[in-house]
Amino acid sequence: MTTDRTTHAAETAAPPPRGVSRRALLGLVGGAAAIGAGATVGFGTLRGSATRTSGASGATASAATTYAFTGEHQAGIVTPAQDRLYAAALDLTTTSRDQLVALLRTWTVMAARLTHGLPAGPTGTTSGPYDAPPDDTGEAADLPAAGLTLTFGFGRSLFVGTPAPDGTPGVDRFGLADRLPAALVELPHFPRDALDPARSDGDLIIQACADDPQVAVHAIRNLSRAAFGTATIRWTQLGYGRTSSTSTAQQTPRNLFGFKDGTANVTAEEPDALAEHVWVQPDDADDARTAWLTGGSYLVVRRIRMTVETWDRTSLREQETLVGRTKGTGAPLSGGTEHTEPNLAATGRDGAPLIAARSHVRLAHPSTNGGVRMLRRGYTFTDGNDALGRLDAGLFFMAYVRDPRTHYVPMQTTLARDDALMEYLQHTGSGLFAIPPGIPDGLLRPDGTPLDGARGTYVGASLLA
Amino acid sequence: MTTDRTTHAAETAAPPPRGVSRRALLGLVGGAAAIGAGATVGFGTLRGSATRTSGASGATASAATTYAFTGEHQAGIVTPAQDRLYAAALDLTTTSRDQLVALLRTWTVMAARLTHGLPAGPTGTTSGPYDAPPDDTGEAADLPAAGLTLTFGFGRSLFVGTPAPDGTPGVDRFGLADRLPAALVELPHFPRDALDPARSDGDLIIQACADDPQVAVHAIRNLSRAAFGTATIRWTQLGYGRTSSTSTAQQTPRNLFGFKDGTANVTAEEPDALAEHVWVQPDDADDARTAWLTGGSYLVVRRIRMTVETWDRTSLREQETLVGRTKGTGAPLSGGTEHTEPNLAATGRDGAPLIAARSHVRLAHPSTNGGVRMLRRGYTFTDGNDALGRLDAGLFFMAYVRDPRTHYVPMQTTLARDDALMEYLQHTGSGLFAIPPGIPDGLLRPDGTPLDGARGTYVGASLLA
Numbered sequence: 045m046t047t048d049r050t051t052h053a054a055e056t057a058a059p060p061p062r063g064v065s066r067r068a069l070l071g072l073v074g075g076a077a078a079i080g081a082g083a084t085v086g087f088g089t090l091r092g093s094a095t096r097t098s099g100a101s102g103a104t105a106s107a108a109t110t111y112a113f114t115g116e117h118q119a120g121i122v123t124p125a126q127d128r129l130y131a132a133a134l135d136l137t138t139t140s141r142d143q144l145v146a147l148l149r150t151w152t153v154m155a156a157r158l159t160h161g162l163p164a165g166p167t168g169t170t171s172g173p174y175d176a177p178p179d180d181t182g183e184a185a186d187l188p189a190a191g192l193t194l195t196f197g198f199g200r201s202l203f204v205g206t207p208a209p210d211g212t213p214g215v216d217r218f219g220l221a222d223r224l225p226a227a228l229v230e231l232p233h234f235p236r237d238a239l240d241p242a243r244s245d246g247d248l249i250i251q252a253c254a255d256d257p258q259v260a261v262h263a264i265r266n267l268s269r270a271a272f273g274t275a276t277i278r279w280t281q282l283g284y285g286r287t288s289s290t291s292t293a294q295q296t297p298r299n300l301f302g303f304k305d306g307t308a309n310v311t312a313e314e315p316d317a318l319a320e321h322v323w324v325q326p327d328d329a330d331d332a333r334t335a336w337l338t339g340g341s342y343l344v345v346r347r348i349r350m351t352v353e354t355w356d357r358t359s360l361r362e363q364e365t366l367v368g369r370t371k372g373t374g375a376p377l378s379g380g381t382e383h384t385e386p387n388l389a390a391t392g393r394d395g396a397p398l399i400a401a402r403s404h405v406r407l408a409h410p411s412t413n414g415g416v417r418m419l420r421r422g423y424t425f426t427d428g429n430d431a432l433g434r435l436d437a438g439l440f441f442m443a444y445v446r447d448p449r450t451h452y453v454p455m456q457t458t459l460a461r462d463d464a465l466m467e468y469l470q471h472t473g474s475g476l477f478a479i480p481p482g483i484p485d486g487l488l489r490p491d492g493t494p495l496d497g498a499r500g501t502y503v504g505a506s507l508l509a
Numbered sequence: 510m511t512t513d514r515t516t517h518a519a520e521t522a523a524p525p526p527r528g529v530s531r532r533a534l535l536g537l538v539g540g541a542a543a544i545g546a547g548a549t550v551g552f553g554t555l556r557g558s559a560t561r562t563s564g565a566s567g568a569t570a571s572a573a574t575t576y577a578f579t580g581e582h583q584a585g586i587v588t589p590a591q592d593r594l595y596a597a598a599l600d601l602t603t604t605s606r607d608q609l610v611a612l613l614r615t616w617t618v619m620a621a622r623l624t625h626g627l628p629a630g631p632t633g634t635t636s637g638p639y640d641a642p643p644d645d646t647g648e649a650a651d652l653p654a655a656g657l658t659l660t661f662g663f664g665r666s667l668f669v670g671t672p673a674p675d676g677t678p679g680v681d682r683f684g685l686a687d688r689l690p691a692a693l694v695e696l697p698h699f700p701r702d703a704l705d706p707a708r709s710d711g712d713l714i715i716q717a718c719a720d721d722p723q724v725a726v727h728a729i730r731n732l733s734r735a736a737f738g739t740a741t742i743r744w745t746q747l748g749y750g751r752t753s754s755t756s757t758a759q760q761t762p763r764n765l766f767g768f769k770d771g772t773a774n775v776t777a778e779e780p781d782a783l784a785e786h787v788w789v790q791p792d793d794a795d796d797a798r799t800a801w802l803t804g805g806s807y808l809v810v811r812r813i814r815m816t817v818e819t820w821d822r823t824s825l826r827e828q829e830t831l832v833g834r835t836k837g838t839g840a841p842l843s844g845g846t847e848h849t850e851p852n853l854a855a856t857g858r859d860g861a862p863l864i865a866a867r868s869h870v871r872l873a874h875p876s877t878n879g880g881v882r883m884l885r886r887g888y889t890f891t892d893g894n895d896a897l898g899r900l901d902a903g904l905f906f907m908a909y910v911r912d913p914r915t916h917y918v919p920m921q922t923t924l925a926r927d928d929a930l931m932e933y934l935q936h937t938g939s940g941l942f943a944i945p946p947g948i949p950d951g952l953l954r955p956d957g958t959p960l961d962g963a964r965g966t967y968v969g970a971s972l973l974a
Contacts, residue, residue, distance in 0.1 A: 128722075128749075130891070134898075169767055170837040174826045181821055182767020182836055183750075183889075186760065242896075257722075257749040261891050265900065269821050276898030282891055284593075284722040284747065285648075295651065302634055302647020356646055356734050361639045371647055372635040424648070426595070426726050426747055427892065431707070433599075433741030435730065 109191040109255070113156040113492075115482040116339055117323065118503070120193030121419065121444050122312040124291040126253040129283030129423040129440065130260035131345070132268060133199070133246025133475060134275040139217040145508050147274045151196065151250075151267055152483065152502040156492030161189035164266035166491065181269065183262050190256035194263055196503045197343050197477030200228045202247040223507055225324075225334040227342060227447045228478050234460040234471065243347055243473030246278040251343070251442070253421075257282065279473065281347065283423020283440045290421060296374060296382065299439055300350050300424055301468075303367050304374030307382055308410075310419040321417045321451060322444050336506035339481030341444045344418075344452045347425075347473030350438035355468045366464050368405030376405060388412075402464040408455060416451045418443040438469070448476055480504045574656040574720070578621040578957075580947040581804055582788065583968070585658030586884065586909050587777035589756040591718040594748030594888040594905065595725035596810070597733060598664070598711025598940060599740040604682040610973050612739045616661065616715075616732055617948065617967040621957030626654035629731035631956065646734065649727035657724050659732070660716040661968045662808050662942030665693050667712040688972055690799040692807060692912045693943050699925040699936065708812055708938030711743040716808070716907070718886075722747065744938065746812065748888025748905045755886060761839060761847065764904055765815050765889055766933075768832050769839030772847055773875075775884040786882045786916060787909050801971035804946030806909045809883075809917045812890075812938030815903035820933045831929050833870030841870060853877075867929040873920060881916045883908040903934075913941055945969045 111119045136144060154164050163169060165179025172179050203224035205214020250267055252260040261282070268277055287299045288306035292313050299305040310317045319325065322341055329335040355363070360371060368386065369376055376386035378398045386405055390398045399406050410417050421444065426437040445451035460466060480503060487501045488494055494501045502509075576584045601609060619629050628634060630644025637644050668689035670679020715732055717725040726747070733742055752764045753771035757778050764770040775782045784790065787806055794800040820828070825836060833851065834841055841851035843863045851870055855863045864871050875882050886909065891902040910916035925931060945968060952966045953959055959966045967974075 170825060170835070172825065175824045177822055178767070178825050178828075178836070180767075181765075181817070183763045183765055185763060185767065185837075258889065261749070261902075265817065265821075268898075269818070272818075272822075277894045277900070278898070280891070280894050280900070282747070282749065282893075284726070284749070298648045298650060300646075300648055302643070302645075302650065352646070352730065353734070353737075356730075357642055357737075359640045360635060360637065360643050363643075370635070371643070372650075424723065426745070428747075429742045429745050433733075433743065435742070435745070437726075 108161075108188045110161055110189045111159060111191060111193050112485070113159045113194070113483070114485045114488050116484065117341070118195045118479060118482045119159070120195035120251055120253055121322070121341060121421070121479070122290055122318065123191075123193050123253070124294055124312070125286045125288055125421055126191045126193070127255045127286055128253065128257040128260055129286070129442075130252045130257065130264050130280065131283070131440070131442075132250050132252075132264045132280045133278045134248045134250070134268065134271060135278045136202070136217070136247045136275045138274050141218045141508070143274050144218055145502070147271055148196075148504045148508065149502045150270045152488070153492035154267060154270060155194040155196075155263075155503070156488050156490070158263045158266065159189060159192045159194055160490045160492075161192075162491060164270075181262065181266055184259050187256055187259050187262075190254040190259040192252065192254040192259050192263060194267070195251040195253075195343075195479065197249040197251075197479040198228075198504065198507070199246050199249065199475065199477050200224065200230060201245060203228070206245075220507070222333050223336060225337050225478060226330045227328070227449050228476065229449060229453075231344075231448070231474060231476055232453060232457070234456055236460055236466055236469075237471050237474070239474050240472050243279045243281075245475050246477075248275065249343065249345075249475065249477045257284065281425060281440050281473075282427075283425050285424040287422045287424055287439055288420040290419060300352050300437055301355055301363065301367070303363075303369060303371055304382060305439075306420045306422070307369075307374055308417070310417050317417060318419070321446055322419045324446055328447065337478055337480060341446065341479045342448050342452075343475075343477045343479050344441070344443045344445065344448055345473070345475040345477075346441040346456075346471050348439045348441050349436060349470045349472050351434065351468050351470070352437060353434050365400050366403060366468075368399045368403030377403075400464070402462055404459070404463050404465045407458055407463050412458070413455045414450070416445075416455065418445045418451055444479070480506055573626075573653045575626055575654045576624060576656060576658050577950070578624045578659070578948070579950045579953055581949065582806070583660045583944060583947045584624070585660035585716055585718050586787070586806060586886070586944070587755055587783065588656075588658050588718070589759055589777070590751045590753055590886055591656045591658070592720045592751055593718065593722040593725055594751070594907075595717045595722065595729050595745065596748070596905070596907075597715050597717075597729045597745045598743045599713045599715070599733065599736060600743045601667070601682070601712045601740045603739050606683045606973070608739050609683055610967070612736055613661075613969045613973065614967045615735045617953070618957035619732060619735060620659040620661075620728075620968070621953050621955070623728045623731065624654060624657045624659055625955045625957075626657075627956060629735075646727065646731055649724050652721055652724050652727075655719040655721035655724040657717065657719040657728060659728055660718075660808075660944065662714040662716075662944040663693075663969065663972070664711050664714065664940065664942050665689065665695060666710060668693070671710075685972070687798050688801060690802050690943060691795045692793070692914050693941065694914060694918070696809075696913070696939060696941055697918060697922070699921055701925055701931055701934075702936050702939070704939050705937050708744045708746075710940050711942075713740065714808065714810075714940065714942045722749065746890060746905050746938075747892075748890050750889040752887045752889055752904055753885040755884060765817050765902055766820055766828065766832070768828075768834060768836055769847060770904075771885045771887070772834075772839055773882070775882050782882060783884070786911055787884045789911055793912065802943055802945060806911065806944045807913050807917075808940075808942045808944050809906070809908045809910065809913055810938070810940040810942075811906040811921075811936050813904045813906050814901060814935045814937050816899065816933050816935070817902060818899050830865050831868060831933075833864045833868030842868075865929070867927055869924070869928050869930045872923050872928050877923070878920045879915070881910075881920065883910045883916055909944070945971055 163180035167179045169178050169180045169182035169185050203220040207214050252263045254260040288309050292311050296304040324337045324340050326338050374382040378387035378390040421442045423440045425440045429435050628645035632644045634643050634645045634647035634650050668685040672679050717728045719725040753774050757776050761769040789802045789805050791803050839847040843852035843855040887904050887906045890905045894900050
């Protein structure tokens with residue numbers, strides 16, 4: 045069992061001293077291993093340490109960027125949005141709470157290692173026993189951390205199961221029903237929703253973001269490998285271009301409609317806005333049983349197909365009117381530059397509003413939505429084409445909010461009903477996940493093993509410990 | 510009609526002098542355009558000229574790399590393999606040879622522009638008429654060229670149509686049957702093939718490679734947009750990690766089995782090997798009617814799903830035995846380092862060959878295949894998962910060869926029958942395309958318009974002019 049093996053190895057092996065590479069350490073003990081002619085030992089060290097950037101796939105000057113896995117909040121939310129995404133939702137195949145906890149413990153150790161640029165397990169790709177599967181699948185062995193973050197969350201079904209189509213309630217498999225936050229709702233059916241159940245929901249979600257897609261896919265592959273026998277993948281999504289900035293230091297990217305997207309995003313540089321719109325606050329708990337989510341957030345995912353072929357045949361005037369911004373600089377049609385606040389009251393010489401009544405900017409603006417904002421972290425996807433030759437492409441919308449009942453459902457209800465852009469959009473997947481708080485700094489070693497006194501530490505411990 | 514519009518504009522507009530940016534030029538003439546409050550003019554210039562690398566999606570220190578579209582051979586073959594791939598096969602919906610030629614002319618102009626970092630058409634994203642669709646879809650407006658290459662090819666069906674399942678011959682729609690090179694065969698059914706017709710073949714292929722996937726997808730999207738009414742997309746494939754090097758200056762990447770791949774690839778630094786194994790030679794023409802392909806090549810594509818979940822449960826010993834190389838350094842199991850020539854005769858103390866009889870390295874080695882080599886240019890893909898939660902992931906194999914009858918079919922016949930790795934592989938898509946030679950240097954301006962005296966110039970002109 046991969047799970048048992050990895051957990052066991054990670055928890056019993058003495059971790060290397062901080063700053064000493066695994067390669068150096070293994071060099072001391074591995075030289076005599078008889079693993080076949082020509083085989084190497086001592087591999088499976090800090091990834092990319094020997095060959096950091098010289099032409100490896102996706103390796104760039106900034107490829108060595110490493111984000112800590114620990115912190116008050118999970119990484120991958122306010123972290124400057126990396127270029128690439130791989131996300132996976134999993135369903136548990138076990139009904140054992142102990143196995144669920146064991147999986148989260150394993151994932152915690154692996155995630156700390158992977159985000160640190162280490163292989164998934166301590167013996168890496170090639171320095172383990174020759175007659176056992178390697179700890180790490182190896183395809184990222186020469187690649188640096190590439191800014192990898194791994195963010196974990198829990199779907200509503202983890203707490204109360206999945207209702208049957210006839211309305212029969214789901215089963216609380218893990219004794220978690222009374223820990224369900226009221227805000228982890230079943231999202232309503234929005235107008236024009238065309239959701240594919242196979243692309244929606246899930247007990248667990250893992251968001252892997254990195255500047256190299258191979259690093260992100262490698263991480264999810266190794267985490268899901270550790271789930272063998274406990275959980276299976278329900279859906280995955282590759283996103284190749286970020287469509288939001290989460291830091292004022294980042295340039296606003298463009299979506300597949302060719303427009304700058306996410307200009308009004310909540311960013312890492314706005315602590316007050318993050319507290320108000322993104323992080324779950326102590327007062328938000330329904331009662332003590334749901335206080336486990338304090339310091340966490342909610343993640344809304346929506347797979348939004350964009351009918352780019354039709355869009356591409358509309359005039360620039362039509363496109364800008366629908367969006368409410370110019371296509372060039374992204375300035376609101378009421379004037380100014382990209383970051384000028386839209387003037388929703390401004391009218392032109394004919395008395396018509398410069399920002400149209402059904403434009404996306406107007407309908408999504410905080411002033412139209414009770415002042416709410418969100419931290420968007422979406423990615424552009426392209427998943428082949430349909431039988432008519434049209435691209436199955438669009439926006440994998442991801443947004444972190446403090447409460448989806450106030451910060452997502454009302455806005456999406458308005459947009460789905462009134463936004464003129466909806467003519468070019470189709471929501472084909474959906475999910476809502478509770479994102480637990482982070483593991484406090486100082487409780488994990490860089491190789492993921494808990495420090496003394498913190499053996500109970502793992503992602504989601506506030507819910508399950 | 511997008512096609513007509515783009516072609517017309519590109520062929521009649523006076524191109525800017527070399528080295529003068531489109532932004533500067535448009536600034537002189539566009540200032541008075543009345544295109545709505547807050548709208549910008551003068552946009553749609555050399556992409557990324559103002560905002561080259563500061564945090565844009567995928568923009569890197571090397572993002573400004575530009576490869577010429579013209580040359581003796583098409584770019585994108587010996588060009589150092591870029592990090593990302595987007596490929597599309599199209600079927601013609603017209604039966605007009607004139608429309609086919611018009612499409613190739615349009616594509617030529619657009620490809621020269623796009624690979625040069627220019628928008629798809631001369632008015633770019635926002636500086637065209639306000640009541641017309643923009644020339645360029647815009648999502649790459651802030652991105653540099655990112656090493657984009659565009660490589661075009663012709664499938665057998667372009668020449669002789671597609672045979673019906675009952676064996677009825679296809680239709681020669683364009684009067685090209687007698688120009689069909691004998692080597693552009695229908696690939697045989699190989700053992701264990703599980704080909705999906707919707708992922709196979711096609712009249713035309715476009716290979717877009719770049720270091721930023723958004724740049725590659727943008728290029729194909731704009732090229733296929735120009736084909737509206739003439740051709741539709743049959744299949745597309747996104748590849749996120751290169752699995753071959755085409756230059757000795759590149760580090761050998763790893764495939765999803767975690768092994769270094771393509772170590773023995775023909776590289777740009779081997780002109781003699783390129784002439785022998787990759788470029789179609791004058792003597793290869795069956796007769797004068799097929800001499801149009803001289804200086805070109807053949808592209809074999811195979812979508813190879815890798816059952817990584819099963820692979821990940823095999824031992825390191827089994828994996829290395831199947832491949833015939835070590836997983837760490839990629840050295841042959843007969844000893845040495847990555848680039849040491851495998852010693853297929855070497856045996857161990859027990860008399861067994863160090864490189865197993867059914868290992869991939871042995872069966873794919875030139876000495877096992879009459880000395881043939883190929884220029885591989887494959888990419889790793891991940892296209893979601895199946896209903897059992899297994900990743901639909903693998904290798905999108907692409908190889909350029911001088912003659913598929915000698916350089917691919919025999920080897921693949923051997924591999925499909927005998928390679929022990931086949932237990933973990935499934936070929937789900939397939940295609941073979943004739944890749945015409947390049948457009949000689951000096952016949953196109955940087956913006957894609959032909960120079961005086963070269964108005965007949967376009968990709969494929971040797972076949973169709």
